[in-house]
Amino acid sequence: MKRLLIAGLKQETSTFNPVLTRRNSFQICRGEEMRASLRGTNTEIAGGLDVFEADDQVEVLPALAAWSGSGGPVHQEDLDRLGDELLESVRALVGSDAAGVDGAYIAFHGAMAGEREPDPEGWILEEIRHLLGDRPIAISLDLHAIITDRLVRCADALLPFHTYPHTDQRDTGQRAARLLLRMARGEVVPATARLPLPMLVRGDELLTATGRFGEAIEMCREIESSEGGLAAGVVIGNPFTDVPDLQSNVVVTTDGDPDRSRWEAERIARFMWRYRELFVAELTSLDKAIDIAAGTNGLTVFSDAADATSSGASGDSNAVLKGFLGTAFDGTVLLTIVDAAAVARAHAAGVGAQLALSLGGTLDPGRHAPVMLQIRVVSLSDGHFTYEEGTTARPGRTAVLMLDRIRILATERPVHVMGRRLFLANGLDPAEFDVVVLKSPNGFRTHYEEIASRIVSVDVPGSTSANLHSLPYRHCVRPIFPLDPTEEIELQFAAEE
Ligand SMILES: [Zn+2]
Numbered sequence: 001m002k003r004l005l006i007a008g009l010k011q012e013t014s015t016f017n018p019v020l021t022r023r024n025s026f027q028i029c030r031g032e033e034m035r036a037s038l039r040g041t042n043t044e045i046a047g048g049l050d051v052f053e054a055d056d057q058v059e060v061l062p063a064l065a066a067w068s069g070s071g072g073p074v075h076q077e078d079l080d081r082l083g084d085e086l087l088e089s090v091r092a093l094v095g096s097d098a099a100g101v102d103g104a105y106i107a108f109h110g111a112m113a114g115e116r117e118p119d120p121e122g123w124i125l126e127e128i129r130h131l132l133g134d135r136p137i138a139i140s141l142d143l144h145a146i147i148t149d150r151l152v153r154c155a156d157a158l159l160p161f162h163t164y165p166h167t168d169q170r171d172t173g174q175r176a177a178r179l180l181l182r183m184a185r186g187e188v189v190p191a192t193a194r195l196p197l198p199m200l201v202r203g204d205e206l207l208t209a210t211g212r213f214g215e216a217i218e219m220c221r222e223i224e225s226s227e228g229g230l231a232a233g234v235v236i237g238n239p240f241t242d243v244p245d246l247q248s249n250v251v252v253t254t255d256g257d258p259d260r261s262r263w264e265a266e267r268i269a270r271f272m273w274r275y276r277e278l279f280v281a282e283l284t285s286l287d288k289a290i291d292i293a294a295g296t297n298g299l300t301v302f303s304d305a306a307d308a309t310s311s312g313a314s315g316d317s318n319a320v321l322k323g324f325l326g327t328a329f330d331g332t333v334l335l336t337i338v339d340a341a342a343v344a345r346a347h348a349a350g351v352g353a354q355l356a357l358s359l360g361g362t363l364d365p366g367r368h369a370p371v372m373l374q375i376r377v378v379s380l381s382d383g384h385f386t387y388e389e390g391t392t393a394r395p396g397r398t399a400v401l402m403l404d405r406i407r408i409l410a411t412e413r414p415v416h417v418m419g420r421r422l423f424l425a426n427g428l429d430p431a432e433f434d435v436v437v438l439k440s441p442n443g444f445r446t447h448y449e450e451i452a453s454r455i456v457s458v459d460v461p462g463s464t465s466a467n468l469h470s471l472p473y474r475h476c477v478r479p480i481f482p483l484d485p486t487e488e489i490e491l492q493f494a495a496e497e
Helices: 034-040 044-053 078-095 121-130 149-154 171-185 210-224 258-274 286-294 321-323 340-349
Strands: 003-012 024-032 058-068 102-106 137-141 157-160 189-195 230-236 249-254 300-305 333-337 356-360 369-383 397-402 408-410 435-438 450-455
Touching: 003 044, 003 078, 003 121, 003 137, 003 171, 003 435, 024 078, 024 189, 034 058, 044 058, 044 102, 058 078, 078 121, 102 121, 102 171, 121 137, 121 149, 121 171, 121 333, 137 171, 137 356, 149 300, 157 171, 157 189, 157 230, 157 249, 171 230, 189 230, 189 258, 210 230, 210 249, 210 258, 286 300, 286 321, 286 450, 321 333, 340 356, 340 369, 340 408
Parallel strands: 003 058, 003 102, 102 137, 137 157, 300 435, 300 450, 333 408, 333 435
Antiparallel strands: 024 058, 189 249, 230 249, 356 369, 369 397, 397 408
8 A cells, every 4th residue: 555645735826927926816725625625627736646546555645735826925934934834734644754655656846935935845845754754755747847956856757737728637647646656666767867948938839739848748748658758847937936047947857767758858858949949929019919810700819928917917907908999909908907996986886887986006006007988887796616627716806998899808817818618608709709808828818719800919918928038137047048149158058956
């Protein structure tokens, strides 16, 4: 019988978002709650449970899972408390001298940043390593994770997602759990190499189904399915988590073959580097995007990646909304905005009320200025809905506001604007609009490609702009592509053991 611990901690930070993420943004499952809440969802924890629960020689030890939507840096005391609670739950299961456990699977996002702690996952993993001694630890990561020396040193294997947009969360959890089980049974001895790639990447070539990045991921999949290949991934970092280790990385783990791990990682890193100029977003000015929509039959999706709540932005941008005001565009438009004060005023006024309302610029006023609009309140809601992957969204209260042919879904709190359920839960069907504005760089494609005639990435300001030159980087690895001239950059193929 193997006793295997499972835990998780996930949040993705944009350090350019001035609004701190607080503890009440996290959903927390303690012990057995984890199974009840997450089993069967498209999450890494669910994948881990799939593998462990199917094996009658495994006893699952659920510790604690906490996750938040993306946002600004995590308030330091809140992060400390959350980390301490997670570590306490691990300590209680592991016992003294780790006698109570044979291994651990930890699901991280990997791009979390605290107010003062730039590597929260590394801190927590190092503590878990102390508690577990030499018992094996496998971790899963979003492919936007930031890889630090500490993370590599403290994990026996790192398993990143293989899809962008991300659809393989549960599958990744299964991969991690299967590998952990093999390590716990002594069937394999992992040897990991990590090769840093000084590049920040954006754009359509990142789509794993069609882009060059997908070819690199395919090499990783081939390694994982080969004899002796245990784990491989290209981890590109969230370009908006401006911390000292921000860059891309290739990680490869083989069964006791460090030389192979290194040359496989180098092969993939060189491939990515060769095509670096392709990994830049092509953005369209807002005026041009509106012209494109006017000339398109059917739905045009605007990707407003600059205010991508799923990348950590504040969600209070009204830039696209302002762009439509006073234009001759006569189609219908659907968009979202985070504005707690506007939602409160709409709820106080009631359905059908007409009122002058200030919209936007409440959270990131340095980038977005409020706009005063005469609107009508169409509907109001308590906001509860379930994301497509099965977890609960927490937008706070919502209000649907009408301004001529524009419908504005205002929420009290930021939520991911990627799927259709957000709108459907508020009586809005995106398929019935001429333009839908999604605050997401690519994740929306899973839900919109089948109903969109055109997809346009618009160039507007925001704390997660794909125009990386517009952001005030202070901490990330330098020099780095595309912020610095490429000829100054030398690849440092110094593998970790
Ligand atoms: Zn991601």
